[in-house]
Each structure stands twice: as C-alpha cells, then as structure tokens.
Amino acid sequence: xxxxxxxxxxxxxxxxxxxxxxxxxxxxxxxxxxxxxxxxxxxxxxxxxxxxxxxxxxxxxxxxxxxxxxxxxxxxxxxxxxxxxxxxxxxxxxxxxxxxxxxxxxxxxxxxxxxxxxxxxxxxxxxxxxxxxxxxxxxxxxxxxxxxxxxxxxxxxxxxxxxxxxxxxxxxxxxxxxxxxxxxxxxxxxxxxxxxxxxxxxxxxxxxxxxxxxxxxxxxxxxxxxxxxxxxxxxxxxxxxxxxxxxxxxxxxxxxxxxxxxxxxxxxxxxxxxxxxxxxxxxxxxxxxxxxxxxxxxxxxxxxxxxxxxxxxxxxxxxxxxxxxxxxxxxxxxxxxxxxxxxxxxxxxxxxxxxxxxxxxxxxxxxxxxxxxxxxxxxxxxxxxxxxxxxxxxxxxxxxxxxxxxxxxxxxxxxxxxxxxxxxxxxxxxxxxxxxxxxxxxxxxxxxxxx
Amino acid sequence: xxxxxxxxxxxxxxxxxxxxxxxxxxxxxxxxxxxxxxxxxxxxxxxxxxxxxxxxxxxxxxxxxxxxxxxxxxxxxxxxxxxxxxxxxxxxxxxxxxxxxxxxxxxxxxxxxxxxxxxxxxxxxxxxxxxxxxxxxxxxxxxxxxxxxxxxxxxxxxxxxxxxxxxxxxxxxxxxxxxxxxxxxxxxxxxxxxxxxxxxxxxxxxxxxxxxxxxxxxxxxxxxxxxxxxxxxxxxxxxxxxxxxxxxxxxxxxxxxxxxxxxxxxxxxxxxxxxxxxxxxxxxxxxxxxxxxxxxxxxxxxxxxxxxxxxxxxxxxxxxxxxxxxxxxxxxxxxxxxxxxxxxxxxxxxxxxxxxxxxxxxxxxxxxxxxxxxxxxxxxxxxxxxxxxxxxxxxxxxxxxxxxxxxxxxxxxxxxxxxxxxxxxxxxxxxxxxxxxxxxxxxxxxxxxxx
Numbered sequence: 001x002x003x004x005x006x007x008x009x010x011x012x013x014x015x016x017x018x019x020x021x022x023x024x025x026x027x028x029x030x031x032x033x034x035x036x037x038x039x040x041x042x043x044x045x046x047x048x049x050x051x052x053x054x055x056x057x058x059x060x061x062x063x064x065x066x067x068x069x070x071x072x073x074x075x076x077x078x079x080x081x082x083x084x085x086x087x088x089x090x091x092x093x094x095x096x097x098x099x100x101x102x103x104x105x106x107x108x109x110x111x112x113x114x115x116x117x118x119x120x121x122x123x124x125x126x127x128x129x130x131x132x133x134x135x136x137x138x139x140x141x142x143x144x145x146x147x148x149x150x151x152x153x154x155x156x157x158x159x160x161x162x163x164x165x166x167x168x169x170x171x172x173x174x175x176x177x178x179x180x181x182x183x184x185x186x187x188x189x190x191x192x193x194x195x196x197x198x199x200x201x202x203x204x205x206x207x208x209x210x211x212x213x214x215x216x217x218x219x220x221x222x223x224x225x226x227x228x229x230x231x232x233x234x235x236x237x238x239x240x241x242x243x244x245x246x247x248x249x250x251x252x253x254x255x256x257x258x259x260x261x262x263x264x265x266x267x268x269x270x271x272x273x274x275x276x277x278x279x280x281x282x283x284x285x286x287x288x289x290x291x292x293x294x295x296x297x298x299x300x301x302x303x304x305x306x307x308x309x310x311x312x313x314x315x316x317x318x319x320x321x322x323x324x325x326x327x328x329x330x331x332x333x334x335x336x337x338x339x340x341x342x343x344x345x346x347x348x349x350x351x352x353x354x355x356x357x358x359x360x361x362x363x364x365x366x367x368x369x370x371x372x373x374x375x376x377x378x379x380x381x382x383x384x385x386x387x388x389x390x391x392x393x394x395x396x397x398x399x400x401x402x403x404x405x406x407x408x409x410x411x412x413x414x415x416x417x418x419x420x421x422x423x424x425x426x427x428x429x430x431x432x433x434x435x436x437x438x439x440x441x442x443x444x445x446x447x448x449x450x451x
Numbered sequence: 452x453x454x455x456x457x458x459x460x461x462x463x464x465x466x467x468x469x470x471x472x473x474x475x476x477x478x479x480x481x482x483x484x485x486x487x488x489x490x491x492x493x494x495x496x497x498x499x500x501x502x503x504x505x506x507x508x509x510x511x512x513x514x515x516x517x518x519x520x521x522x523x524x525x526x527x528x529x530x531x532x533x534x535x536x537x538x539x540x541x542x543x544x545x546x547x548x549x550x551x552x553x554x555x556x557x558x559x560x561x562x563x564x565x566x567x568x569x570x571x572x573x574x575x576x577x578x579x580x581x582x583x584x585x586x587x588x589x590x591x592x593x594x595x596x597x598x599x600x601x602x603x604x605x606x607x608x609x610x611x612x613x614x615x616x617x618x619x620x621x622x623x624x625x626x627x628x629x630x631x632x633x634x635x636x637x638x639x640x641x642x643x644x645x646x647x648x649x650x651x652x653x654x655x656x657x658x659x660x661x662x663x664x665x666x667x668x669x670x671x672x673x674x675x676x677x678x679x680x681x682x683x684x685x686x687x688x689x690x691x692x693x694x695x696x697x698x699x700x701x702x703x704x705x706x707x708x709x710x711x712x713x714x715x716x717x718x719x720x721x722x723x724x725x726x727x728x729x730x731x732x733x734x735x736x737x738x739x740x741x742x743x744x745x746x747x748x749x750x751x752x753x754x755x756x757x758x759x760x761x762x763x764x765x766x767x768x769x770x771x772x773x774x775x776x777x778x779x780x781x782x783x784x785x786x787x788x789x790x791x792x793x794x795x796x797x798x799x800x801x802x803x804x805x806x807x808x809x810x811x812x813x814x815x816x817x818x819x820x821x822x823x824x825x826x827x828x829x830x831x832x833x834x835x836x837x838x839x840x841x842x843x844x845x846x847x848x849x850x851x852x853x854x855x856x857x858x859x860x861x862x863x864x865x866x867x868x869x870x871x872x873x874x875x876x877x878x879x880x881x882x883x884x885x886x887x888x889x890x891x892x893x894x895x896x897x898x899x900x901x902x
Binding site for chain 2: 015046051052181
C-alpha cells in the first residue's frame with residue numbers, strides 16, 4: 001500500500017494473471033469487464049482474456065463476479081408495478097423447441113407474471129422472436145416502459161433485449177464468436193445468467209438442452225452448465241430451477257417460424273399431445289408449485305386444465321393483440337400465418353421403428369429452406385420449414401407420409417427431403433427413447449458459501 | 452474435395468484448432484501469419500491465436516512453419532557480393548553484455564564477414580544500437596544497399612533492422628507485449644530465428660543468457676530456447692551454434708551506452724581481462740573453427756592475438772569510420788564519448804566476499820539513470836550508467852571503491868548507489884561463481900527429421 005489514490009487494476013496484468021491460472025479478484029474482474037463494455041479496453045486484449053478464460057477456466061467465484069459485472073454494465077428492469085409472483089424462463093436453444101411460446105401464456109393464465117426477453121435464432125436453432133414475428137403485425141421491439149407496463153397489465157410479455165440491458169454481453173458474445181471462445185461453460189453461464197439477473201423475478205427457470213440438436217451435446221456437459229447457473233443464481237441471492245432436457249431429437253413436430261407458432265397454438269388449444277406439451281406443463285408446474293405453493297402434481301393438473309379449457313389460449317391471444325399482432329392466430333392459425341408456396345408430403349423408404357433422428361440435421365435443413373440464419377442479422381423466411389410427425393420409438397411404414405416440407409421452390413423441397421431422410425434412422429426393433437428430463441438443479445440446494 | 456478453387460484456411464478455424472491443441476498445417480500457419488502481416492487478420496483474432504499458442508504450445512514443426520512464414524512476410528538480405536564466410540551473432544539480452552561490440556570487429560579481423568542487424572535496449576537490458584550511437588556521428592540507420600556494400604568491402608557492419616525485413620515480427624511482438632504473450636519459448640525462438648534466417652549467413656551464433664539479469668531466468672529454460680533455435684536452424688537448412696551463458700551477474704563492468712563502448716574499446720585494445728573478453732574470444736573461436744577450420748583452441752589463440760595485437764581494434768575503427776562515426780574513439784574513448792556531469796565513486800559497507808549480484812537490479816538502476824528505456828521509442832542518455840568492477844568471488848573491503856555512478860544529478864547518483872548496494876550480497880566465505888557457459892547446442896547434432 002502506498003499513499004496514492006487507489007489505482008484501477010492494469011488490464012494487461014488481469015490478462016496475465018488469468019493466463020497464469022491465477023484467481024481474479026472481484027475488483028480485477030469488474031474493472032476489466034466494465035472497462036471493456038465502456039470501450040476503454042481494446043478488442044485484442046479482451047480476445048486474449050477470453051482465450052485465457054476458455055483454456056484455463058474460471059472458478060465459480062470468478063464466474064459470479066463476471067456475471068455481476070456484466071449485469072452492472074447496463075440498466076436493469078425492476079418490474080416494480082407487477083403484483084403477481086414473477087417467473088422468467090430461458091432455453092439454451094434446440095430444434096422444434098417452442099416451450100416458451102406455450103409456457104408464457106400458460107403460466108400467466110395460472111396467476112404468474114412472465115416478463116420474458118428473448119433472442120433470435122442462429123444456426124440450426126430457432127428463436128422465439130423470429131417465431132412470434134411470423135404473426136402479422138406483432139412487435140417485439142418494445143421499449144422498457146412498454147415491456148414493464150404490459151406485464152403489469154396482462155401478466156405476460158415477450159420482447160427483444162434492448163441494447164442498454166447487459167451491453168457487455170453483446171460485445172463479448174460478438175468477440176467470442178469471432179475468436180472461437182463461445183464453447184466455454186463459465187462464459188456461457190455468465191452470458192445466460194447476466195440477462196436473467198438483469199430482469200427482476202422471483203424464479204428463474206432454465207431449460208438446458210442436451211443432445212445432437214443442442215449446443216451441449218451430452219447430458220454431462222449440460223449438467224455442468226446447469227450446476228454453474230444455479231450457483232450463479234445462488235450467489236446473486238436469486239432462486240433458479242434448472243432442467244437438463246433431451247435434445248437428441250426435435251422436441252415437437254414443427255421446425256420453422258410460422259410452423260412453430262401453429263404448433264404452439266395447437267397445444268394451447270389442447271389439440272396436440274406429445275413432448276412439447278408435456279415439457280411446457282412440467283415447467284408450468286414447477287413455476288406454480290414454487291411460487292404459489294401446492295404439489296408439483298397439483299400444479300401440473302392446473303396447467304393441463306388451462307391448456308384443455310382455453311385459459312392459456314385466451315392469454316396468448318391477449319398477449320398477441322397487446323403487442324400489435326393479429327389475435328385471430330389463436331383461432332385460425334392457418335388463415336393468419338404466412339404460408340409457403342410449395343408444400344410436399346414426405347415419406348421414408350423403409351418400414352420399421354424410428355431409432356434415431358439427427359435433430360441438428362433437421363434444424364440445418366429448415367435453416368437452409370430459409371427458416372434460420374447463418375449470420376446474426378440475416379433475414380428469415382417466416383413461412384418455410386419442416387413438419388416431421390414421427391419420433392423415436394414410432395413405427396413407420398415405407399411410403400407413408402411422416403411429414404411435410406414447406407418451401408419456396410420444388411428444388412428446395414427436394415433438397416430438404418433428402419436431408420431429412422438421411423437424418424432419420426429406421427431399424428427393426430423399437431428403441432427406448434431417452435427421458436424427456438435428465439435432471440433438475442435447484443439454487444435452494446446450494447449450500448451457503450463463505451460466511 | 453470439391454471442384455472450387457482451393458480456398459485459404461479460415462483464420463478463425465486456425466485459431467480454434469490451436470485452441471483445441473490441434474496441430475496446424477504448413478498452409479494454416481502460413482496463411483494466418485502472412486494474413487496478419489498484410490493486415491487482413493484483425494488484432495483481436497491474432498491476440499486469441501497468440502494466447503492459444505502461449506497456453507497450448509507449438510510443436511517444433513509448427514514453430515518451423517511460423518518462423519518461415521515470418522521470414523516470408525518481408526524481404527531478405529542475400530549478401531551475394533560477400534566473398535568471406537559469413538557469421539551472424541545474436542544475444543537474447545543481458546546486463547553489461549557488449550560481446551557484439553567486441554565480436555563483430557574481432558571476427559572480421561580474423562577473416563570472416565559479419566553482417567549484423569541489431570536492436571535497441573528495453574527494460575534492464577542494453578541494446579547494441581544504443582551503445583554504438585553514443586559514438587559521435589555514427590549511423591545505424593543504413594539502407595540495405597549500404598549494409599550489403601559495407602560488409603562486402605570491410606567485412607563487418609552493425610545496423611538497425613529495416614521495416615521491410617520480417618515485418619510480421621514487429622507486428623506480432625507489439626501485440627504479444629500488449630497481451631502478455633511474450634514469455635513463450637516457441638514464440639521467442641521464432642522471433643529470434645526469423646530475423647537471423649532473413650539474412651544470409653554460413654553460421655548463426657546465438658548467446659542465450661540465463662539468470663537474474665536475463666529474460667530466461669534458469670539454465671533449464673534457456674536450454675529449451677537454445678534447443679528450439681537449433682532445431683529451427685536445422686529445419687531451415689542453416690547451421691547454428693547456440694550457447695547458454697551465465698547472466699546471474701553482469702558480464703562486464705560497464706552498464707550504460709558510452710560506458711559499454713569504452714569497455715569494449717578497452718577489450719579491443721587488450722587492456723581489460725575478464726569474462727566479457729573471455730566470452731567474446733570463445734564466440735570468435737567457435738566462428739573461426741567452424742568456418743575456417745582448425746581446432747577451437749587454435750582459433751581462440753588467434754582471437755586473443757587479434758585483441759592483443761591491435762588487428763581487432765583497427766577493424767573496429769574502420770567500421771566506426773565507415774558508418775560515419777569518430778574513429779578516434781578507438782584511440783581515446785574518454786576524449787570522444789559523451790561524459791556524464793556527475794561521477795561518484797561508490798563503496799560497499801561490508802568487508803567480505805561478493806556472493807551474489809542482482810544483475811537485473813543493476814540494469815534497472817542504470818535504466819533509471821537514463822541509460823535504458825521503459826517503452827519502445829523512448830530516448831536514452833548515452834553518457835550515464837554504472838561501472839561496477841567487483842564480481843562474484845571477489846574480496847571487497849568496506850569503504851573501498853568498487854565502482855562509479857555516472858549521472859545527470861547528484862540525486863540520481865545517490866538513488867542508483869542505494870540500489871547497487873542493495874543488489875550486492877557480501878558474505879564471509881567465497882562462493883563459487885557459476886560457469887561462464889552452461890552448454891552448447893549445435894544444429895549439426897540435430898537428426899534429420901522426416902524423409
């Protein structure tokens with residue numbers, strides 16, 4: 001200690017310490033992240049930092065400080081006018097994963113508030129904003145005031161993240177994408193959780209997908225990410241419940257923006273059963289039992305009733321209308337949603353049991369049709385995509401329809417059909433599909449660290 | 452393989468491969484390094500690359516490709532008009548290390564050609580260019596044509612590196628300095644050897660310093676760098692002989708630019724004995740025996756005779772004069788070289804044997820007096836510095852002079868004297884000093900790799 005005013009940590013020394021597997025202090029992490037978010041630290045130094053973090057890892061204490069610094073890089077949303085218990089929900093991204101579209105109005109119809117900031121699709125995974133925007137007129141670029149007012153009034157809202165919320169995340173994500181440092185569990189967890197912590201809520205639900213169609217390819221790596229996220233929630237004094245769920249195959253039957261909305265409407269109308277409905281009910285049950293009391297089984301029964309009785313559908317229609325969209329989508333999705341000019345039923349060429357479906361291949365095929373984007377900022381085609389109704393364990397007959405390709409041209413359809421056929425394995429014996437949920441992680445189970 | 456024209460490797464994929472401890476191909480390394488040198492690859496991606504190299508290492512094959520790509524980023528110097536056998540020499544940098552000043556004219560006086568590109572001092576280590584420029588009028592900013600012509604005519608030249616020689620090195624070094632990725636043996640070896648390979652020579656002599664006053668702090672790490680350098684020479688089909696030498700204490704007695712020149716002149720005049728003379732003779736002996744034949748002992752005798760008989764001094768005077776300097780420095784250094792306004796003799800406060808001298812502390816004290824620079828591009832003061840005549844193993848008497856501080860102000864001198872006193876350990880028993888040379892490494896001992 002000398003008598004001079006306390007100096008900020010030298011950012012190069014912060015990088016060198018991480019390079020040497022040292023433990024960064026709270027102040028070192030904060031000054032580096034906030035300095036980068038302010039533009040005081042150049043990209044090359046942040047790239048060296050991220051590469052060192054990627055290769056040497058971050059302790060949970062460092063990840064906690066990183067996450068909090070990211071939150072503090074921008075504004076937060078307090079939701080002070082919301083009276084109901086508040087639940088937030090996030091999925092790490094999958095194929096035919098429209099749980100958010102179902103969960104948000106479902107949970108709101110059960111008495112919870114859901115203020116949800118969503119992202120766009122990238123690569124083979126879809127994005128909730130892209131899906132919702134296939135509904136004519138619907139806006140997702142709400143101001144923070146609009147966002148807060150809507151959830152206070154009707155109990156739910158889904159909008160895009162504003163630039164002043166966790167600005168460090170946008171800058172760091174772009175640099176990670178450019179430098180091959182995306183696939184780091186602490187960096188992913190900090191990115192996910194900083195955005196959840198920046199919005200006030202009583203419960204954070206995370207759905208960490210595991211399998212070929214997800215970013216985390218194995219249940220083990222997904223579990224590590226899940227554990228890190230609950231530790232970050234606990235460190236911030238917030239409640240989180242995190243599921244690791246199966247993404248070895250598409251969750252629902254639709255892969256494409258308007259197709260996903262149409263499927264979500266079918267579920268909200270009580271017309272479609274299957275894993276997409278089951279997982280939505282599971283999350284709604286966890287939210288209701290955690291925040292309103294009662295058992296998980298009772299809460300799931302309430303959720304089933306809200307789907308079958310129309311309450312969730314009414315809330316969905318109200319949310320769509322409040323955000324400027326055509327609420328008739330809830331009654332007549334086919335009449336409201338955009339429709340691709342070519343629709344070709346497809347069949348498999350072998351009779352037997354579906355043993356495996358390469359979810360990533362299907363996601364990429366839909367993206368190639370125009371439903372997804374290769375680069376951030378690319379436009380998406382709302383109408384195109386793939387419906388594939390068979391799933392693992394089903395018996396299929398050669399030549400019998402198992403889905404429909406929705407495309408701009410016949411050539412696009414033929415190409416997609418070939419990919420889908422190649423992505424589906426049919427065998428002679430029925431295989432047991434993996435469970436829908438591999439495991440749950442709860443921030444309440446985290447022991448208090450420190451004194 | 453598809454039919455499209457061969458695409459260059461994606462630089463982000465190159466970084467990802469190194470991140471994942473993969474082995475880079477020749478083409479991947481070349482396209483990345485040459486792309487960076489051209490400005491096509493942004494600093495942040497190169498920073499991620501260098502951090503991954505720092506943490507995951509580079510194989511000798513990768514280091515060889517890196518080095519060759521660095522050479523190929525700029526022009527090379529062929530020295531086609533030089534008839535004599537050509538020797539190049541480089542030191543990794545030490546304190547009171549003026550071997551180059553002695554070696555260059557000494558080897559030239561023995562019938563060899565020495566075309567030497569040198570650098571400037573940084574931190575606690577001195578630089579040959581700074582030292583030579585303390586001679587009034589002497590130019591080191593020679594054009595390549597001047598450089599080649601001088602060595603063809605008089606057998607020796609020492610000049611600064613031009614920007615078009617190994618431009619990748621300058622760009623990469625600045626980024627390494629900014630991102631904490633300097634201390635990587637493959638990156639250091641590639642930087643050193645690329646500059647040696649870019650100038651044609653029949654023998655490359657390297658002096659890898661080991662100890663407190665050097666960049667490599669231990670003989671083991673210095674040996675690793677030495678081994679890497681001989682492998683790089685062998686891979687390029689060039690001959691290199693590399694010594695790991697002691698830098699646990701200053702090599703000579705002078706630390707400061709004009710002071711270093713004055714000491715070199717004393718050695719070239721046969722007036723000063725000690726390790727600086729011995730090491731210069733050793734290197735000259737290796738060069739002569741390797742390139743002109745005969746034993747090491749005979750070659751060293753020839754070198755001793757050239758120092759004691761005046762031949763080396765004459766060559767030095769001719770080189771100084773050819774580069775525009777005042778050749779009288781060879782006869783009367785005190786009359787020609789700049790002189791600091793304050794000169795204070797210093798003593799130690801204890802009688803006994805010198806056990807240890809912290810060479811880095813002495814180097815830093817001289818730099819603080821103005822002899823060195825903290826940042827590239829800072830000016831240096833040619834006149835100031837430290838003369839310290841005692842060395843490890845010597846017996847010293849309290850209060851008896853052991854050196855002189857040359858400074859701008861009395862305050863500077865007092866500060867430096869305190870540092871020097873603190874940097875010298877005096878004990879009751881004489882300690883054995885480390886050997887002058889820890890070991891030699893020869894590219895001729897490298898087994899042929901591959902077929």
